Amino acid sequence: MAVMGMVIYLRPLRKNFFEMTDRAKLFSRRGEVLAAEKKAILESIEEGVLTCDREGRITYLNSHAQTLLKLQNTSILSKKLDEVAASVESQLFFEMQRLFQRAKAEGERTRSLIALEKDGKVSLEMLAVPYAEGHGTCIVLRDRSNQKRMVEMGKEFIANASHELRTPITIIRGFAETLQDLQEISEEMFNSILGKIIRNCERMEILVKNLLTLADLDASSSLSMKECDLLSVVGSACYTMLNLAPKTHIEQLQNVDEAPILADGSMLELAIFNLLKNAVKYSPPPAQIKITILASEEVVEVQIEDQGMGIPEEEVSKIFDRFYTVDKSHSRQLGGAGLGLSIVKTIIDKHDGKIWATSNIGIGTTFHILLPRI
Numbered sequence: 001m002a003v004m005g006m007v008i009y010l011r012p013l014r015k016n017f018f019e020m021t022d023r024a025k026l027f028s029r030r031g032e033v034l035a036a037e038k039k040a041i042l043e044s045i046e047e048g049v050l051t052c053d054r055e056g057r058i059t060y061l062n063s064h065a066q067t068l069l070k071l072q073n074t075s076i077l078s079k080k081l082d083e084v085a086a087s088v089e090s091q092l093f094f095e096m097q098r099l100f101q102r103a104k105a106e107g108e109r110t111r112s113l114i115a116l117e118k119d120g121k122v123s124l125e126m127l128a129v130p131y132a133e134g135h136g137t138c139i140v141l142r143d144r145s146n147q148k149r150m151v152e153m154g155k156e157f158i159a160n161a162s163h164e165l166r167t168p169i170t171i172i173r174g175f176a177e178t179l180q181d182l183q184e185i186s187e188e189m190f191n192s193i194l195g196k197i198i199r200n201c202e203r204m205e206i207l208v209k210n211l212l213t214l215a216d217l218d219a220s221s222s223l224s225m226k227e228c229d230l231l232s233v234v235g236s237a238c239y240t241m242l243n244l245a246p247k248t249h250i251e252q253l254q255n256v257d258e259a260p261i262l263a264d265g266s267m268l269e270l271a272i273f274n275l276l277k278n279a280v281k282y283s284p285p286p287a288q289i290k291i292t293i294l295a296s297e298e299v300v301e302v303q304i305e306d307q308g309m310g311i312p313e314e315e316v317s318k319i320f321d322r323f324y325t326v327d328k329s330h331s332r333q334l335g336g337a338g339l340g341l342s343i344v345k346t347i348i349d350k351h352d353g354k355i356w357a358t359s360n361i362g363i364g365t366t367f368h369i370l371l372p373r374i
């Protein structure tokens with residue numbers, strides 16, 4: 001009976017033991033899953049993350065932090081921030097150490113933004129967050145260089161646009177005041193002044209239209225892409241060009257009868273038209289233009305070749321920049337402000353294409369566009 005009793009007594013004990021072991025296994029498994037989950041989260045985020053204990057000893061860093069801190073390996077783990085700062089003599093570690101001390105002393109999250117290169121091109125935001133009543137601190141590193149660059153570019157763009165708009169406004173105002181002040185004026189002079197006012201109004205109109213096109217292109221993440229035939233897109237652009245400059249001579253060569261591509265037809269036509277317009281603008285009249293369309297299995301290339309003034313070799317890489325002109329006063333006379341090619345480049349980029357130019361002074365320029373085929 002006593003033996004039976006023990007058996008009865010031991011059975012639940014044994015059961016409990018196995019249940020506890022199962023539970024312990026489950027907990028340890030859950031712990032592993034949680035740790036793996038935490039690691040996956042920390043590795044997937046854009047920010048660099050580094051943690052330190054109360055003394056500033058580095059306890060963890062994700063691979064993004066390793067990249068931002070330009071570290072080859074994780075040998076800084078379990079070293080103190082100030083020791084690392086002193087050994088690598090890095091401005092970044094000194095700043096991190098300073099931020100860590102401040103966050104620890106104040107007991108609250110502390111932020112700082114530092115420029116890493118002399119010209120301020122690389123800027124990094126650091127956020128130190130103390131946790132567990134100061135037992136540890138988490139330092140988050142964010143690369144802010146792109147945002148800074150975007151803000152700078154935005155400022156530069158507005159300054160350029162205002163400058164380009166101010167010039168025709170000043171001219172129009174000057175001539176309008178001349179007309180107002182003159183008591184008597186010959187018909188010839190009157191017509192000449194009026195012509196200048198109209199030309200500057202047209203210049204402003206082109207500029208505002210180009211600025212709006214760029215703003216639209218920047219705002220829309222994707223264009224409305226449909227299957228269309230590149231040959232008919234080029235044909236429409238030529239038709240518009242010949243209507244504006246009927247004496248222009250356009251020769252077209254192609255190795256296919258149809259070149260179906262995925263494109264925003266009207267935007268692509270605008271890009272081709274801008275290139276044709278430049279070929280006319282920068283060539284002695286009447287312009288001689290050769291268009292070659294070469295389709296292969298994967299891509300189709302459009303070459304637009306003129307026999308115009310050409311572009312100096314050192315300027316060719318810059319002509320696609322916004323507001324860039326090789327000769328400002330010459331471009332202004334022709335009604336341009338350096339936006340035409342940047343619109344072309346933005347459109348081609350949005351089609352996953354490539355564009356570049358080759359040029360010889362006095363001989364001519366060729367623009368090459370590569371577009372993926374369907």
Ligand code: ADP
Pocket residue numbers: 278279282306308309310311319324325326327331335336337338339340341342365
């Ligand atoms: P713009 O309004 O001044 O024409 P673009 O952005 O269209 O501006 O072109 C930028 C610069 O590139 C022009 O100022 C011009 O100097 C040069 N350029 C563009 N296309 C040609 C060309 N076909 N031949 C010679 N120079 C060109």
